[in-house]
Amino acid sequence: MAEHPVGQGTIALQQCHSRHASVSNDTRHDGSSGTYLPVEGCFIMATVTFDHATRIYPGTERPAVDALNLHIEDGEFLVLVGPSGCGKSTSLRMLAGLEDVNGGHIFIGERDVTDVQPKDRDIAMVFQNYALYPHMSVADNMGFALKIAGTPKAEIRQRVEEAAKILDLTEYLDRKPKALSGGQRQRVAMGRAIVRQPQVFLMDEPLSNLDAKLRVQTRTQIASLQRRLGVTTVYVTHDQTEALTMGDRIAVLNAGILQQVGTPREMYDKPANVFVAGFIGSPAMNIGTFTVTNGSVQVGAATLPIDRTIASNLDSNRVTLGFRPESLDVVDASTAGAFHVEVNLVEELGSDAYVYGSLKDDVATDLHAGSTDQLIVRINPRHVPEKGEIISVAIKPGQQHVFSATSGERLS
Amino acid sequence: MSVAPTSDLSIAPHVRRRKSSSDSFRGGSPLIYGIALVVVAVTLGPVIYGVLGGFRTNAQLAATPAGLPSPWVLDNYLGVLANPAFWQYTWNSVAVAMITTAAVVVFGTMAAYPLARYEFKGREALYMVFVLGLLFPAAVAIVPLFILITQNFGLGNTWLGVALPQAAFALPTTVIILRPFLMAIPKELEEAALLDGASRIGFFWRILLPLSGPGMVTVGVLAFVGSWNAYLLPLLLLQGENKTLPLGVADFSSEHSSDTAGVFAFTTLAMIPALIFFLAMQKRIVNGLQGAVKG
Numbered sequence: 001m002a003e004h005p006v007g008q009g010t011i012a013l014q015q016c017h018s019r020h021a022s023v024s025n026d027t028r029h030d031g032s033s034g035t036y037l038p039v040e041g042c043f044i045m046a047t048v049t050f051d052h053a054t055r056i057y058p059g060t061e062r063p064a065v066d067a068l069n070l071h072i073e074d075g076e077f078l079v080l081v082g083p084s085g086c087g088k089s090t091s092l093r094m095l096a097g098l099e100d101v102n103g104g105h106i107f108i109g110e111r112d113v114t115d116v117q118p119k120d121r122d123i124a125m126v127f128q129n130y131a132l133y134p135h136m137s138v139a140d141n142m143g144f145a146l147k148i149a150g151t152p153k154a155e156i157r158q159r160v161e162e163a164a165k166i167l168d169l170t171e172y173l174d175r176k177p178k179a180l181s182g183g184q185r186q187r188v189a190m191g192r193a194i195v196r197q198p199q200v201f202l203m204d205e206p207l208s209n210l211d212a213k214l215r216v217q218t219r220t221q222i223a224s225l226q227r228r229l230g231v232t233t234v235y236v237t238h239d240q241t242e243a244l245t246m247g248d249r250i251a252v253l254n255a256g257i258l259q260q261v262g263t264p265r266e267m268y269d270k271p272a273n274v275f276v277a278g279f280i281g282s283p284a285m286n287i288g289t290f291t292v293t294n295g296s297v298q299v300g301a302a303t304l305p306i307d308r309t310i311a312s313n314l315d316s317n318r319v320t321l322g323f324r325p326e327s328l329d330v331v332d333a334s335t336a337g338a339f340h341v342e343v344n345l346v347e348e349l350g351s352d353a354y355v356y357g358s359l360k361d362d363v364a365t366d367l368h369a370g371s372t373d374q375l376i377v378r379i380n381p382r383h384v385p386e387k388g389e390i391i392s393v394a395i396k397p398g399q400q401h402v403f404s405a406t407s408g409e410r411l412s
Numbered sequence: 413m414s415v416a417p418t419s420d421l422s423i424a425p426h427v428r429r430r431k432s433s434s435d436s437f438r439g440g441s442p443l444i445y446g447i448a449l450v451v452v453a454v455t456l457g458p459v460i461y462g463v464l465g466g467f468r469t470n471a472q473l474a475a476t477p478a479g480l481p482s483p484w485v486l487d488n489y490l491g492v493l494a495n496p497a498f499w500q501y502t503w504n505s506v507a508v509a510m511i512t513t514a515a516v517v518v519f520g521t522m523a524a525y526p527l528a529r530y531e532f533k534g535r536e537a538l539y540m541v542f543v544l545g546l547l548f549p550a551a552v553a554i555v556p557l558f559i560l561i562t563q564n565f566g567l568g569n570t571w572l573g574v575a576l577p578q579a580a581f582a583l584p585t586t587v588i589i590l591r592p593f594l595m596a597i598p599k600e601l602e603e604a605a606l607l608d609g610a611s612r613i614g615f616f617w618r619i620l621l622p623l624s625g626p627g628m629v630t631v632g633v634l635a636f637v638g639s640w641n642a643y644l645l646p647l648l649l650l651q652g653e654n655k656t657l658p659l660g661v662a663d664f665s666s667e668h669s670s671d672t673a674g675v676f677a678f679t680t681l682a683m684i685p686a687l688i689f690f691l692a693m694q695k696r697i698v699n700g701l702q703g704a705v706k707g
Contacts (some may be wrong), residue, residue: 010556026423096603096607097606097607098603098606118603118606118607118611119606119607119608119609119611123607124605124607125604125607127600127603128600129598129600131598131600131601131603131604133601133605133619134623135619135622135623144605144608144610144618145607145608145609148609148610148614148618149609150610192604278609301527360658
């Protein structure tokens, strides 16, 4: 550890290691378990910084990750989210050292780890398929890293047992992974990361092999565990609901390019561009591109004014307008700003109901939500319209998002 | 009404699957049984004839070549078992087979590991070299091999001298069986091990080797049986008291060419160890050929 450049993180690291050494030397039997308890133990806090990190796979032209700039605070839970192939997993693997970095740098704390071996980065990773060692018991799986590091057996046992207690795995410690359920395997994978007490946790879609119900349960468990341990965590998922519910901040990637970073609330309320607007939120935002005439756009039967400053600064005469399903109110047909929607389908979820419909009086615009070709409206689940019925809706004031039709950037 | 079709759908595949599997067990045309019987008769016939022949006297054999033993005679088998030369041959065979097997498993795994899991230039070409080894009959190389072993290495008439070339000739099969086996071990396991602080060699010893047990048993058994049955190489390299069982059988049958029943008994006893070994390991060989770990 001594060869690291001097920085706060490094000093903390050294102190921590020396404390460990002294404890493990003279307290084999006095049960000073508290020292190792991850909750109060010596997790070294660390920031993570991507500085123009770029990854180009051999034989391809387009970078899988293109000049990623991202700073993750100490103890923060950052979720990398995006559609498949957007480079989120690659970014994580670059941080883990499993992928080469072709340009830029990656820092953990003050330390440049761009060319550091994975094992020397002081990180732990949870894989999508858990990657448990099939021939080892749960305890051996969790203690493997410590064993390789040459930690004394008694200490390994102690730390494994403490992690097992946190994760409710105590009774399974002697089992092989084969004899565990999916959820238990997932927890073992988490345990393997916790036991190491790393500077950074990396999680690569750790929930996607679980069934829907367990996924929701485990989601909250992981999030609260992370808050308890306070370890910087980078979490990759393609599921925007997971991202919104778990992350302190979310980073949305698309085609290798970082689209926006922010808190879940910011991402939802102020998407920086059309892609983020369409990606974050479930059901998806209704988005359409309209021609601006006399400072307003024609949505079905409604004429909606566009903010004057925006309208005067347009680079073309078209804008992209977005509004969420819950930003629509069902109103009288005669209300100003109301447009009409023919109900094709009603999706009832108990607490909510969503109308999937098509815009009436359409002037050949393509207004739809996400991958559906329909408009989605949230309605009162107690007053559900019939199929084929025509309802009138209006956008709640101030809840429309305006994007440039050419660049897709946010204008409002 | 809307419930009925869905429940139908969910049950239907079960029923169908069960029916089809039991069909395949119950059914099978007489033709297939006929062909199977012929194959069994052709492969097992000579073996059974040899085993039974060992229980007869030469007089019985001369009178009714295809008859059953009557009365059953144990003298031939007892005679072979009392023959110290038989035990010497057996011991040599066991030793050579063990050395061959050990060498094949150790070196085969070590060769297959980088070919399966390292990305480097010319990997496929190197693999092709091993595949081509399959096409290379030992008989072609036998003379240079003889010179190499006896004169250069000074290993003529030793167990090692036979075992090493045998292991070398078994390497292609070994690598070809082990490579897909090692490739099937998930990449994430290796990455997890790397993150846990293991080096690539550490991964090999701590994760890969324990997981490739079934594959190693497979290639080990194949190498063992191959070595047990080998004739040409031992014939050229081994003399006198270092001879293996196949050579012993040949010697015995030329020495006692008139004692047909004795030759039958000797041959039968010579194949029994390999047979038992193969049968005992059969299940694990199939496991090994089926592929590596899941999950």
